[in-house]
Amino acid sequence: MSGRNPAPRRSYGGRSAEERRAERRGRLLAAGLELFGTRGYTATSIERLCATASVSTRNFYEEFTGREELLTTLHRTVNDRAARAFATAYTEAAKADLPTRVHNAVHAFVSVTATDPRWARIAFVEVGPTLDRYSQWENAIRTLIQDAVTRNEAPPRDYTLTVIAITGALTALIHHWSTQNQTIPTDQITTELTTLIVKALTPTP
Structure with missing residues (x-):
């Protein structure tokens, strides 16, 4: 037939x-x-x-299916872009010292999430009930810390609270910039976060 x-x-x-x-x-x-x-x-x-x-x-x-799916799509878009930029910048600086690796990764993250206030708001302010804005960044910070421990740049210990604290600072600073004070230079945010992370990992003499 x-x-x-x-x-x-x-x-x-x-x-x-x-x-x-x-x-x-x-x-x-x-x-x-x-x-x-x-x-x-x-x-x-x-x-x-x-x-x-x-x-x-x-x-x-x-x-x-509704507004939340649209928001979820945008949220995942910006966070996936930022996570890829963070990981790529960190990998490309693999031969550098800890402060340089951290700075490059944080700069890439800030460049994606804080270049446009609308993306920053969607990433860290307008978060629906089913969205998790932290887990992805907790994993990224945990990987960075483990690498520093492996290189003997940070002492081996339980970094659970450190990961939570750094992730909170990371998201809170971009949240503040997007909602309160967009006149703050993004380079200043990068410097502040880099200093915070390096000091959290570097043993006190």
């Missing part, structure tokens, strides 16, 4: 349905970044998101 040839997918304006859908999704992500990153998650309705993105409510629900 011969089958029918599938009907060709329609294109409008030279764009396929997939391309148009990807474009709509991109506009929704951009609208989420702008509105969640300025007005805030609780102050932003789906209707406002759709109006800003110039899409219908039906189109919205084709891409996301």
